[in-house]
Amino acid sequence: MNDAWVLALSGGVGGAKLSLGLQAVLPGGALEVVANTADDFSLHGLRICPDIDTLLYTLSARSNREQGWGLADESWRVLEALEALGGQTWFQLGDRDLATHLWRTGELASGRGLDSVIDDLRQRFGIATRITPMCEQPVSTLVRTDQGELDFQRYFVEHRCQPSVESFEFRGIESARPSSDLLLRLAEKPPALIVLCPSNPFVSMDPILAVPGLWQVLAECASTVIAVSPIVAGAALKGPAGKMMAELGVPVTAAAVAEHFATRYPGLVDTFVLDESDATLSPAVQEQGIKAAVMPTVMRTDDDKSALAQRLLRLATEQHH
Amino acid sequence: MNDAWVLALSGGVGGAKLSLGLQAVLPGGALEVVANTADDFSLHGLRICPDIDTLLYTLSARSNREQGWGLADESWRVLEALEALGGQTWFQLGDRDLATHLWRTGELASGRGLDSVIDDLRQRFGIATRITPMCEQPVSTLVRTDQGELDFQRYFVEHRCQPSVESFEFRGIESARPSSDLLLRLAEKPPALIVLCPSNPFVSMDPILAVPGLWQVLAECASTVIAVSPIVAGAALKGPAGKMMAELGVPVTAAAVAEHFATRYPGLVDTFVLDESDATLSPAVQEQGIKAAVMPTVMRTDDDKSALAQRLLRLATEQHH
Numbered sequence: 268m269n270d271a272w273v274l275a276l277s278g279g280v281g282g283a284k285l286s287l288g289l290q291a292v293l294p295g296g297a298l299e300v301v302a303n304t305a306d307d308f309s310l311h312g313l314r315i316c317p318d319i320d321t322l323l324y325t326l327s328a329r330s331n332r333e334q335g336w337g338l339a340d341e342s343w344r345v346l347e348a349l350e351a352l353g354g355q356t357w358f359q360l361g362d363r364d365l366a367t368h369l370w371r372t373g374e375l376a377s378g379r380g381l382d383s384v385i386d387d388l389r390q391r392f393g394i395a396t397r398i399t400p401m402c403e404q405p406v407s408t409l410v411r412t413d414q415g416e417l418d419f420q421r422y423f424v425e426h427r428c429q430p431s432v433e434s435f436e437f438r439g440i441e442s443a444r445p446s447s448d449l450l451l452r453l454a455e456k457p458p459a460l461i462v463l464c465p466s467n468p469f470v471s472m473d474p475i476l477a478v479p480g481l482w483q484v485l486a487e488c489a490s491t492v493i494a495v496s497p498i499v500a501g502a503a504l505k506g507p508a509g510k511m512m513a514e515l516g517v518p519v520t521a522a523a524v525a526e527h528f529a530t531r532y533p534g535l536v537d538t539f540v541l542d543e544s545d546a547t548l549s550p551a552v553q554e555q556g557i558k559a560a561v562m563p564t565v566m567r568t569d570d571d572k573s574a575l576a577q578r579l580l581r582l583a584t585e586q587h588h
Numbered sequence: 589m590n591d592a593w594v595l596a597l598s599g600g601v602g603g604a605k606l607s608l609g610l611q612a613v614l615p616g617g618a619l620e621v622v623a624n625t626a627d628d629f630s631l632h633g634l635r636i637c638p639d640i641d642t643l644l645y646t647l648s649a650r651s652n653r654e655q656g657w658g659l660a661d662e663s664w665r666v667l668e669a670l671e672a673l674g675g676q677t678w679f680q681l682g683d684r685d686l687a688t689h690l691w692r693t694g695e696l697a698s699g700r701g702l703d704s705v706i707d708d709l710r711q712r713f714g715i716a717t718r719i720t721p722m723c724e725q726p727v728s729t730l731v732r733t734d735q736g737e738l739d740f741q742r743y744f745v746e747h748r749c750q751p752s753v754e755s756f757e758f759r760g761i762e763s764a765r766p767s768s769d770l771l772l773r774l775a776e777k778p779p780a781l782i783v784l785c786p787s788n789p790f791v792s793m794d795p796i797l798a799v800p801g802l803w804q805v806l807a808e809c810a811s812t813v814i815a816v817s818p819i820v821a822g823a824a825l826k827g828p829a830g831k832m833m834a835e836l837g838v839p840v841t842a843a844a845v846a847e848h849f850a851t852r853y854p855g856l857v858d859t860f861v862l863d864e865s866d867a868t869l870s871p872a873v874q875e876q877g878i879k880a881a882v883m884p885t886v887m888r889t890d891d892d893k894s895a896l897a898q899r900l901l902r903l904a905t906e907q908h909h
Binding site: 309310311312313314342344345346347348349351352353354355362363365366367369370372373375376388391392 | 712
């Protein structure tokens, strides 16, 4: 795939793992990741972008692998002092992590847009892969639960996903627009492959694809679009996707995720990748022309990540011919 | 002085030292300090209040005495990470210090006023002395120099006071108003003593006294007003006051500071305290009814601070009778 490029849509941890695999097997700069920003929030006046930061830390090999989030070699001096002041400590802000938030907040305060600030930041982290926020406008995922409406981070971090979800709202999404630079790159040359990473379908993929115009542009690209199931063997590998599906009355299966995408974004997904341990797609989804591809999708090691990336690239090449 | 109270006007280090002495010799809660906020600035989106923070750290016995600024037991993890990102590091933000800025910025972002936030903060630091910002409105000291106009912190920290000063502007001062709570306390019971601490006359005392209405209210109080000279033996003990006087073409003497106050705030100061090593006041100043009081004013130890505070209280009692 000479000067070909790959576009990945990603939320946090699961998406960042596959992005790392894609980055490892592609030439430098041939990958671009569109990141969910609907989890973004303000704390102590700082703009915090959890999914973008997970991508920054993962793609620069700075992530804390044991912990599963945040930075390696992290310390907690500021958080300890904040706790002594009786300040909010429900969101764990590490000292090194804080530098990212401070730098970003300062640049945004100077009037730069998020797209430009993040492109600068990923270069400062030494990352060849472009990381593009899903939009520059503020969008906030609100989770409607049996305990009332919660901001996503409150639901996710403070309440540890315990409330039962009923529905989601992406507040501000109607004013959101995809990155102009991304649209220009897509218009210049469609990516050889567009990957919907195995991130949460409801709170990572849906907000990205809900940015007005984005999924339609991607669907119309002459690109192979492959979605990788975040549900393996009837459970989410990471995070609350499985619990959410059960609470929403949807079967906790890869096939149900495929159906979710087929219904909301008709014509977008060409191939849906299921893990070896899962059943195949429903006839209804297959009738919409979505092919099933079965392969190992669990990424424990870096080799797993690269192997999955290689299999997706091969699949795209095969389907293109 | 039964249920009597003392009001001090203070900038940073020198004013905080005398405030600590006053706090040590007065009953708990009998001191209130009005702090200069014209040095405040935003960095990385955080609201930083250098003079208030010096007061918080000094009055809670958390200040770094060897260094002369900041907190004891400080660390620099965030600043190191910011430096690695190529971020702004000209203002030394310590990890523990950052917790103060984060907490304050978060509270301000929630819509609280600075007066209420600082009163809460000093209680969280375990300080009995009330610390009152000179106003809630944003005011910025601009230093006009031979190298152009500089924000105060840029002049003070980044340029280390090297440019030659020509004049000062307190941008926004016309919209500033003294704290309503302070005005109510002054109306209820005038302080037994009002102290102009030995802080920089041009960039600490002048901005406080330039808040419209404040100095006139203080002058009309039935309170003894004592100003302590920041110039001892022809030099400032700390900071650029002496250098500024020379550049402004004013003799670098305690008497010239007294004349500055007498000219700008006629009728405010009752007694001007000069150090033993200084000459007396000029006839012009004395003609305005300002008395000179000569005593040791250099505060090296905590005992020095308490001794000076005791002498000022005695002076106020004597003058009241």
